[in-house]
Amino acid sequence: MPIYFLDARANRFWCDGVEIILTRMEYKLISFLWLNKGKILLFQTIIDELWGSVDYEYDVHVLYSTINRVRNKLPNLIETRRGLGYGILSV
Numbered sequence: 822m823p824i825y826f827l828d829a830r831a832n833r834f835w836c837d838g839v840e841i842i843l844t845r846m847e848y849k850l851i852s853f854l855w856l857n858k859g860k861i862l863l864f865q866t867i868i869d870e871l872w873g874s875v876d877y878e879y880d881v882h883v884l885y886s887t888i889n890r891v892r893n894k895l896p897n898l899i900e901t902r903r904g905l906g907y908g909i910l911s912v
Contacts, residue, residue, distance in 0.1 A: 825898065825912050827855045836895060846871065847891050854899065854909045861900075861908040 826835040832848055834841050843851065853870050854862065868880045871887075888907060892899060900910045 822912075823897070825855075825895075827852060841894050843891070843894070846887055847894075850887050850891060851895075851898075854907065858909045858912065861902045861906050861910075863906040867906060 823836050824838070828834070829852060832852075834843055834848065834851055849871050850867070853867065864881055864884065868874075868884055872880050872883070874880055888899060898909060898912070899907050901907055
């Protein structure tokens with residue numbers, strides 16, 4: 822099982838001692854999920870926290886895109902609950 826480390830002061834994230842290069846939005850997503858480990862966060866909760874906008878249809882597509890980019894970098898970190906949301910459940 823990989824070892825993850827989030828450095829909130831430096832806005833950096835590591836997996837097995839290797840820094841994972843994340844965009845600002847990818848980092849915001851990871852840090853929000855990380856601070857809520859063990860919980861599934863609803864789509865709307867994540868969108869409100871990261872974007873705070875009211876165009877849900879647009880924002881949900883941006884969320885999907887951001888999740889996919891993070892999954893390409895960290896394949897097994899984020900879990901999906903279909904129809905509910907996302908979370909980091911086991912690390």
